[in-house]
Amino acid sequence: MRLWRKLYRLTGQASAGMQADLAKNYFGLFGLPSTFDLDATDLAARYRELQRRFHPDRFASASEPERRLSLQLTAQVNAAFQTLKDPVARARYLLALQGVDTGEDTDTAMDPAFLMEQMELRESLAEAREAADRHARLESLRLRVEEDFEARTALLRSRFAENSEPARRQARNLVREMQFLQKLAHEVEELE
Amino acid sequence: MALLQISEPGQSTAPHEHRLAVGIDLGTTNSLVATVRSGVADTLPDEQGRHLLPSVVHYRRDAGPEVGEAALEAAAEDPLNTIASVKRLMGRGIDDVKRLGNLLPYEFSPGASAMPRIKTVAGEHSPVEVSADILRNLKQRAEATLGGALSGAVITVPAYFDDAQRQATKDAARLAGLNVLRLLNEPTAAAVAYGLDQSADGVFAIYDLGGGTFDISILRLNRGVFEVLATAGDSALGGDDRDHAIANWMWQHAGLTEHADRKLQRRLLRDARAAKQALTDAPAVPVQVLRPDDTVWQGELTRSTLVQLVDPLIERTLTPTRRALKDAGLKPKDIQEVVLVGGSTRMPRVQEKVEAFFGRKPLTRIDPDKVVAIGAAIQADILAGNKPDSDMLLLDVIPLSLGLEIMGGMVERIIPRNSTIPTVRAQEFTTFKDGQTALLIHVLQGERDLVSDCRSLARFELRGIPPMVAGAARIRVTFQVDADGLLSVAAREQGTGVEATITVKPSYGLTDAEIESMLRDSIVHASEDNTARNLREQQVDADRVLEAVQAALRVDGEKYLSRDERAAIDAALALLRNARAGTDAAAIKQAITAVDQATQAFAARRMDASVRAALAGHRLDEFKS
Numbered sequence: 001m002r003l004w005r006k007l008y009r010l011t012g013q014a015s016a017g018m019q020a021d022l023a024k025n026y027f028g029l030f031g032l033p034s035t036f037d038l039d040a041t042d043l044a045a046r047y048r049e050l051q052r053r054f055h056p057d058r059f060a061s062a063s064e065p066e067r068r069l070s071l072q073l074t075a076q077v078n079a080a081f082q083t084l085k086d087p088v089a090r091a092r093y094l095l096a097l098q099g100v101d102t103g104e105d106t107d108t109a110m111d112p113a114f115l116m117e118q119m120e121l122r123e124s125l126a127e128a129r130e131a132a133d134r135h136a137r138l139e140s141l142r143l144r145v146e147e148d149f150e151a152r153t154a155l156l157r158s159r160f161a162e163n164s165e166p167a168r169r170q171a172r173n174l175v176r177e178m179q180f181l182q183k184l185a186h187e188v189e190e191l192e
Numbered sequence: 193m194a195l196l197q198i199s200e201p202g203q204s205t206a207p208h209e210h211r212l213a214v215g216i217d218l219g220t221t222n223s224l225v226a227t228v229r230s231g232v233a234d235t236l237p238d239e240q241g242r243h244l245l246p247s248v249v250h251y252r253r254d255a256g257p258e259v260g261e262a263a264l265e266a267a268a269e270d271p272l273n274t275i276a277s278v279k280r281l282m283g284r285g286i287d288d289v290k291r292l293g294n295l296l297p298y299e300f301s302p303g304a305s306a307m308p309r310i311k312t313v314a315g316e317h318s319p320v321e322v323s324a325d326i327l328r329n330l331k332q333r334a335e336a337t338l339g340g341a342l343s344g345a346v347i348t349v350p351a352y353f354d355d356a357q358r359q360a361t362k363d364a365a366r367l368a369g370l371n372v373l374r375l376l377n378e379p380t381a382a383a384v385a386y387g388l389d390q391s392a393d394g395v396f397a398i399y400d401l402g403g404g405t406f407d408i409s410i411l412r413l414n415r416g417v418f419e420v421l422a423t424a425g426d427s428a429l430g431g432d433d434r435d436h437a438i439a440n441w442m443w444q445h446a447g448l449t450e451h452a453d454r455k456l457q458r459r460l461l462r463d464a465r466a467a468k469q470a471l472t473d474a475p476a477v478p479v480q481v482l483r484p485d486d487t488v489w490q491g492e493l494t495r496s497t498l499v500q501l502v503d504p505l506i507e508r509t510l511t512p513t514r515r516a517l518k519d520a521g522l523k524p525k526d527i528q529e530v531v532l533v534g535g536s537t538r539m540p541r542v543q544e545k546v547e548a549f550f551g552r553k554p555l556t557r558i559d560p561d562k563v564v565a566i567g568a569a570i571q572a573d574i575l576a577g578n579k580p581d582s583d584m585l586l587l588d589v590i591p592l593s594l595g596l597e598i599m600g601g602m603v604e605r606i607i608p609r610n611s612t613i614p615t616v617r618a619q620e621f622t623t624f625k626d627g628q629t630a631l632l633i634h635v636l637q638g639e640r641d642l643v644s645d646c647r648s649l650a651r652f653e654l655r656g657i658p659p660m661v662a663g664a665a666r667i668r669v670t671f672q673v674d675a676d677g678l679l680s681v682a683a684r685e686q687g688t689g690v691e692a693t694i695t696v697k698p699s700y701g702l703t704d705a706e707i708e709s710m711l712r713d714s715i716v717h718a719s720e721d722n723t724a725r726n727l728r729e730q731q732v733d734a735d736r737v738l739e740a741v742q743a744a745l746r747v748d749g750e751k752y753l754s755r756d757e758r759a760a761i762d763a764a765l766a767l768l769r770n771a772r773a774g775t776d777a778a779a780i781k782q783a784i785t786a787v788d789q790a791t792q793a794f795a796a797r798r799m800d801a802s803v804r805a806a807l808a809g810h811r812l813d814e815f816k817s
Contacts, residue, residue, distance in 0.1 A: 029803075030807070031806075031807030044414075046807070048414070049806055050803070050806060051585060051587060052583070052585050053802065053806050054799070054802075054803070054806075055585055055587070055675070056614065056674070056675040057374065057574075057575055057585060057586065057675065058585075060344070060373045060374065060575035060576070060577070061211075061575070061576060061577040061736055061739075061740060062740050063737055063740050063741055063744075063787070063788055063791055063795060064788040065788055065791055065792040065794075065795035065796070066740070066744075066791075066795040066798075066799065069795055069796060069799045070799070071614050071672075071674055071675065072616075073799065073803065074614050074675075075613075075614040075615050075616040075672055075673070075674075076616060078611070078612045078613070078614065078615040078616075079615055079616055079617060081612075082611070082612075082615075
């Protein structure tokens with residue numbers, strides 16, 4: 001509940017003067033229902049449409065209140081787009097809207113099997129760094145991480161579709177694991 | 193896709209007078225002003241027909257400052273009072289300036305805001321004031337040519353400029369009496385000049401080697417919208433360095449000691465520049481140095497020597513180029529067009545190297561000195577409202593991450609670099625000690641983890657937090673970056689609602705007191721009648737407000753306003769019209785503020801309805817398909 005209140009405050013503050021129901025929810029801002037499943041192309045099209053209409057450049061000769069509103073609105077649109085286009089950020093946000101705090105900073109307990117797997121992957125990464133066939137190893141590692149990530153994205157989709165308390169708990173774990181995988185993928189990319 | 197037609201609040205539906213708007217390229221070596229006339233964008237020459245204004249200001253004891261060619265001529269004779277390449281000092285602190293070392297022969301003294309001030313016979317001048325003198329000159333040129341007061345200007349900055357440098361540029365424009373419509377990244381302006389905004393979707397690289405800065409930007413055009421995918425650069429690398437490399441070569445070959453005096457340094461630089469330009473047409477040119485003991489060294493500078501001298505500098509531009517491509521997740525072959533910007537790209541050697549790197553011939557059709565100013569003029573024309581049907585939209589990103597200092601001298605990133613602007617982000621922090629009642633918010637810009645490796649932008653305090661145990665307070669810090677890339681920061685303790693907000697005045701920016709005193713000084717010293725100018729500026733502003741509000745009322749006045757609200761707005765407008773007819777600039781300004789206040793709720797309702805309509809259009813479209 002607490003995180004939800006935080007999000008509400010942020011959006012309320014950043015868009016003072018706007019009608020609350022439009023700005024309080026990133027999905028609502030894009031005219032979309034609050035669901036995990038969304039079409040990336042459609043999201044990008046909506047984003048561009050909002051920018052095209054409300055960017056401060058469109059209001060350069062407008063009155064002061066209109067200029068301020070356009071700045072606040074497009075700042076919000078950009079922040080919303082960053083959140084919605086990334087599956088992990090989107091899932092985290094959606095859970096927050098449903099009153100679930102993913103708590104990456106405070107709660108470090110993870111599924112032991114998942115942690116074991118991560119340690120193995122990290123060992124492979126360390127070995128690949130030194131290996132003669134470094135590029136081939138990094139490439140196969142990248143594919144492996146990508147697969148794991150995709151599998152969890154699919155699971156996440158089904159968990160969000162179910163809309164039950166246990167499904168939300170599972171979704172929360174998936175988000176936390178995907179965060180790990182994202183970090184790992186980034187490190188592999190850095191080395192490649 | 194077909195969308196419902198709705199009126200956009202920013203755009204007036206009634207035909208209006210053409211507004212005078214210019215694009216200004218405030219360069220390290222040269223500056224230009226351009227405008228759109230009869231649909232064609234071009235730079236404006238001075239009375240002698242020269243388009244380029246050397247970015248040089250000569251301060252004199254008993255007369256106003258000379259700007260441009262006249263100042264350049266004075267440089268060799270009066271180096272201490274002639275300020276060149278001042279763009280390198282914009283938004284910089286005295287320590288940064290010292291790091292530039294003997295490249296700059298000026299004497300500095302720190303000002304009240306840690307901004308360096310240059311000592312001259314006409315008093316001390318900050319880089320912002322020197323830039324304002326250049327801008328004022330261009331403004332006068334434009335107003336004389338176009339025959340009226342400017343309604344606004346788009347001023348370009350290197351994409352890599354940080355918040356301090358952008359703020360300094362905006363301060364300079366304010367001092368020069370310019371209404372800044374937008375600070376535009378130079379590479380984006382260049383892309384607009386080439387009409388790339390009207391081309392097919394694709395990815396473009398803008399390679400800008402100017403007098404004092406190098407910038408590389410990777411732009412993506414997607415359904416008519418520009419996005420800056422990545423920018424990188426080196427704010428202390430450019431054609432000036434090439435001139436210095438040649439001057440150093442001459443200096444070494446002339447067998448000079450380490451203590452070349454400033455006049456000699458200037459002369460060497462001037463001769464180096466001339467030799468470099470002569471080498472575009474000839475394979476070799478004679479050079480000579482008059483030594484302090486009146487003996488003369490004579491030598492020859494060949495193209496191959498020049499290549500040896502400049503190749504390392506050109507190589508240095510490829511490192512940020514690779515970095516930008518990597519940030520954008522692209523390879524050189526993914527780039528559809530390469531645009532060359534900056535006089536330094538005229539050098540055949542630069543074009544060869546760029547072509548070799550990208551594997552394609554760069555675009556060179558537009559004069560690389562003018563291309564940025566021309567793009568800025570096109571954008572200014574649109575922002576001033578002269579082309580209400582234009583669909584162009586330029587999305588920009590912040591070049592460097594923004595963050596806060598946390599315990600242990602570490603930086604917590606709030607807005608990562610390359611985030612599209614405007615943007616807003618918030619994060620929660622807490623207190624470190626029991627009973628802590630104040631919090632120092634230290635705002636930083638940069639990519640490194642340690643505070644000492646990042647640029648300090650501002651510090652401010654949040655006071656009045658009620659005493660609590662450590663970690664119990666919840667302080668939400670919100671960063672907002674506007675379309676010009678300028679930051680404001682707000683901090684709020686969530687439990688009590690205690691708040692503190694600042695528009696970030698960078699540590700190296702000007703204090704408000706400094707700006708005020710400069711404005712006063714410029715009023716005392718300016719040759720033009722400033723009261724009249726100020727009045728004219730307020731009148732232009734008043735006309736803009738009247739027109740915008742009236743257009744909005746025509747379209748939506750019935751829809752969103754009660755009788756009382758409408759009456760209040762009409763009354764405010766009547767007061768403004770009245771003030772506009774008079775000659776009291778302060779009264780006009782006050783009346784404008786009153787109209788702004790009276791129309792706040794109206795503007796919010798229109799914007800809100802407009803957002804709904806935009807999305808409703810989408811849904812309708814999807815139902816149809």
